[in-house]
Amino acid sequence: MHFNSKDIDLYASQKDYVDTAVVPLIELDLTASGMKASAGASEYLQSLTVILEKQFKGRILLLPPISYVRATDRTELGDQLKKELSETGFKHIFYLTTDAKWRSVEDLDNVLWLPAIPTGDMDQSFKKSVMEDQLRQVLPLFTKEWTHHS
Amino acid sequence: MSNNRVSRRQFLGYTLTGVGGFMAAGMLMPMVRFAVDPILQQHDAGDYVLTDQAAADITEEPVRVDFTFEQVDAWYTSEVTNSAWVYKEGDKLIALSPVCKHLGCTVNWGGDPEQPTQFFCPCHAGRYEKNGQNIPGTPPLGPLDEYDVQEQDGFVAIGQVKPNTLV
Numbered sequence: 249m250h251f252n253s254k255d256i257d258l259y260a261s262q263k264d265y266v267d268t269a270v271v272p273l274i275e276l277d278l279t280a281s282g283m284k285a286s287a288g289a290s291e292y293l294q295s296l297t298v299i300l301e302k303q304f305k306g307r308i309l310l311l312p313p314i315s316y317v318r319a320t321d322r323t324e325l326g327d328q329l330k331k332e333l334s335e336t337g338f339k340h341i342f343y344l345t346t347d348a349k350w351r352s353v354e355d356l357d358n359v360l361w362l363p364a365i366p367t368g369d370m371d372q373s374f375k376k377s378v379m380e381d382q383l384r385q386v387l388p389l390f391t392k393e394w395t396h397h398s
Numbered sequence: 399m400s401n402n403r404v405s406r407r408q409f410l411g412y413t414l415t416g417v418g419g420f421m422a423a424g425m426l427m428p429m430v431r432f433a434v435d436p437i438l439q440q441h442d443a444g445d446y447v448l449t450d451q452a453a454a455d456i457t458e459e460p461v462r463v464d465f466t467f468e469q470v471d472a473w474y475t476s477e478v479t480n481s482a483w484v485y486k487e488g489d490k491l492i493a494l495s496p497v498c499k500h501l502g503c504t505v506n507w508g509g510d511p512e513q514p515t516q517f518f519c520p521c522h523a524g525r526y527e528k529n530g531q532n533i534p535g536t537p538p539l540g541p542l543d544e545y546d547v548q549e550q551d552g553f554v555a556i557g558q559v560k561p562n563t564l565v
Contacts, residue, residue, distance in 0.1 A: 258501075265501055265522055265537075306501025307521035376464075376479065391520055 249309050250301060259309055266306070268390070269338040271329060272297050272313040273345035275320075289346040289364035290315075295375075296362070297344060299383050304390065309338075322349050326356040340393055344386075360389060446548060446555035451484065453491065453549040460485040460494070460507045460517075460528065465556050482545050482556055483507055483517070485528070493547035494530050495559055500538045517542065529564040541565045 249255035249266060259266050272293050277286035294313060301310040316325060326343075333341050343356060346364035353359065362382065367375045404412075447465045460483040469478045481504075482493040496504045498519040505526065509518030516533070517526040525533040530542035544564065546557030 262501060303504045304521055306498060306503040306519075372466075372477070387520075 249305060251310065251312050255309075262306075263337050266309055267338060268304075268308040268340040268342065268394075269333060269336070270297060270300065270308050270310045271333075271341065271343045272311070273343055273347060273350060274313045274315045275345075275347040275349075276315050276317050278317075285364075285366075288366045288368050292364045292367050293344060293346055293362075295367065295379055296382055296386070299379055300344075300386060303383065303387065307394075308342075308390075322347075322353050323355075326350075326353050330356060340397065342390070342393075358393065360386060362386075446546070446550065446557045448550055448553055448555045451554045453552055453554050456484055456486050456491065456554065458485055458487070462496070462507075463493070463554055463556070482547075484547065484554055491547045491549060491554065492529075492564065493545035493554075493556055494562075495543035495545060497543065498524055498538060499532065499540045499542065500524050505542070530562045531565045 249259055274290045274293060275286065277283060290313070297310055297313075301308060314325075314329065329343075330341075341358060343350070343359045344362065345359065346362055348361065350356070350359050351361050362385075365378060365382070367378060370378065447467050449463050449465045451461070451463045462481050463484045464479055464481045466477055466479045469476055481496055483496055483505075484491060484493045486492070494517075496506075496517075498505050498521070500519065500522060503519050503521040505517040505519045505524070507517055508514040509520060510516070510523070510525065513525060515528060517528075517530075519525070519538070522537045524536045524538040526538065526542050527533065530544065532538040532541055541562040541564075543559050544562045545559055548555050548557070
């Protein structure tokens with residue numbers, strides 16, 4: 249489900265079934281040299297989370313992307329997010345990111361790090377097949393988590 | 399000869415009626431056209447979206463067929479890709495919507511290795527028969543929706559979604 253008022257109404261009435269939150273983490277790099285790569289990574293991550301939401305609509309709540317500047321302390325941000333989400337009823341929380349710095353944050357579980365693929369210059373059908381390949385890499389991680397801790 | 403003379407008064411009367419009639423018709427015609435417009439709209443082929451799946455390749459085994467159309471959301475136009483599970487029952491094409499009737503996940507044919515001839519929803523293990531009938535005891539409460547489907551120039555074309563008519 250998306251983070252909009254219509255889906256949240258449905259979420260509130262189906263809390264038992266929607267037990268997974270997905271948090272995209274996006275680093276903002278606004279320097280002249282890094283801006284394009286940052287935008288491409290953000291585009292890629294948002295496309296991926298949208299098709300992930302389409303596949304698992306009834307079980308995940310896709311939060312809006314958390315964006316932060318380069319200087320942000322990842323550990324601190326992670327702790328804050330974890331604390332906020334721990335007060336909800338979500339049994340599983342996934343963080344999706346293309347930012348390699350999250351790999352060194354130890355106390356955050358289920359951080360899925362994916363290398364960003366610059367999809368901006370691809371034509372529609374090629375982009376679609378690339379994104380579906382990416383989705384196929386991610387899906388088993390979700391189903392595995394669900395079957396192991398259900 | 400003098401019996402058929404048109405007086406000045408009559409001539410002006412005829413002329414005014416004629417011109418007035420034209421003006422009234424000029425105003426009424428567009429209004430009538432507006433009123434009956436929905437009847438004149440073409441409804442056949444336009445509502446179908448052509449896919450690149452050849453109809454001859456469809457067998458009794460459901461395959462996923464993607465189709466793309468433009469969706470307008472307020473002032474934002476986007477290309478939306480949906481899919482359908484298409485198979486043949488005899489010679490008849492059947493297209494089922496992949497949207498689970500429970501909470502809207504996407505179902506897969508044979509997604510559960512133990513039930514290779516059923517649709518499976520990975521979210522809460524909902525299952526459906528090949529014709530879309532939901533299996534009692536699993537979370538979904540109704541059968542999968544169906545698409546209007548037809549063959550156009552050898553390719554599958556997908557139309558509007560409708561409640562399941564097979565079950």
